[in-house]
Amino acid sequence: MPRSEDLRRPAAALLRMLAVAAAYWGGGQIGLLQQVVVEGAVVTPLWPPTGIALSCLLWMGVGVWPGIAVGVLATIATIGTIDVTTTGVVAGNTLAPVAAYLMLQRVHFRTELDRLRDGLALVFLGAGGMLISATFGVAAVVWSGSLPLGEFWPVWSAWWAGDAMGVLVITPLLLVLRRARLPRDTRPYWWTEATALCLTAVVVAVTITRTELSLLFLAFPVLIWAALRFQLPGSAPCAVLISVLAISAATAGAGPFAARTLMEGMVVLQALNGCAALTSLLLAAVVTEQIGIRRRIEQACTTLAEVVDQLAPGETTHLWPLIDGRKRTDSTSRDE
Incomplete structure (x- = not known):
């Protein structure tokens, strides 16, 4: 008969993933309130879910990545249909924060952000990791035929900027709120x-x-x-x-x-x-x-x-x- 500890661990992991998915979806709904159309593609100037996803990885570890994928899928389902393009978007939006997290771990990033090197790491590695989500997402849209190849770079730039701003603006705020104390x-x-x-x-x-x-x-x-x-x-x-x-x-x-x-x-x-x-x-x-x-x-x-x-x-x-x-x-x- 399995011990209660062995049952609680998978249950706790599942709850963490569901919490991450719900947080990602909620951030997506907020981000979609302010969206623009660039060359026929809908993008957001600030995409909070990227900052939420990276913060969750920094707090709970890489094991919560399925929650990010579920959150991406749920967000797409609320604004359109699930089709072949969805695969590329889900893959990119999941891999980007995971890659950023692994690079930050590689340089011993501290969530307290109490060193200049931590700030620089978040700028260059955290926001830089969002190149993956922009590349995968726009490539999927082009491959599906919804976007001409000649419009790749304008849409890619807007996509990456929105994802990068999510990391640079939302992640520091969430890291501060988690350790907020009365002065x-x-x-x-x-x-x-x-x-x-x-x-x-x-x-x-x-x-x-x-x-x-x-x-x-x-x-x-x-x-x-x-x-x-x-x-x-x-x-x-x-x-x-x-x-x-x-x-x-x-x-x-x-x-x-x-x-x-x-x-x-x-x-x-x-x-x-x-x-x-x-x-x-x-x-x-x-x-x-x-x-x-x-x-x-x-x-x-x-x-x-x-x-x-x-x-x-x-x-x-x-x-x-x-x-x-x-x-x-x-x-x-x-x-x-």
Whole structure:
């Protein structure tokens, strides 16, 4: 008779796959709310399921890949019929995040995104892996006869850009949300600044995407402020907000996209989204890495001061005033 543990393991694995499939399908429904037609093919400027799929792989391992395939199939079934083209799309959209995950694992990617190398890895390997989904998907459409071969590259570029933006915008946000905690810094000015950042981000994002003036560059001071002061937990939501409102304006032909053709609008949109994602991700990673280095240096100095104080008691107070003050503060806190 099989043990209960042996039965629970396959059941847990199946539940994880179903959860991944449901998350992929849900992200697909959100992405399809903003779609455009490029050379007769329907594409999305931002495809959230790629970021969702990669995040699930980073959290649960490569074993959940069948859930991604089921999610792709379910998404296709909701917008059209299942035909020969579906095979290529399912294969590409499943292989792309798996390949990105394996490449990230190869370079020892850390989901905390607390190093510059992690940010660069997500940009070049995570978004680069989406070349597979674009190539497989567009090739399948061309092979089915629904798209002329001469239109391969325009559609391929739009497909890849949407998938890559899903990785660069959605993945950092999900990685942040999974380890979100209440801030340790409870001083009033921290909450005041956080509130000010939220309000400013909303006002700026609405203004630059709804006015016909070309003010899209005003997004970057907000992203820099968020990254410098709050790192990725602050910059990732701001990047998502700006990206979503910009996509809404571009697909509606409003704001700075009103006087542009579809292709011109898509180029401007993807340039904005790409630069916003890179600014928020890489700058936040650099700041987080520098904070980590500073803390390790302070810890090493504290340890060294304690060793010296043991060798020469009372002789190090004037040499380590900051550390000695911190030790007294810690001691007082423990006594209280």
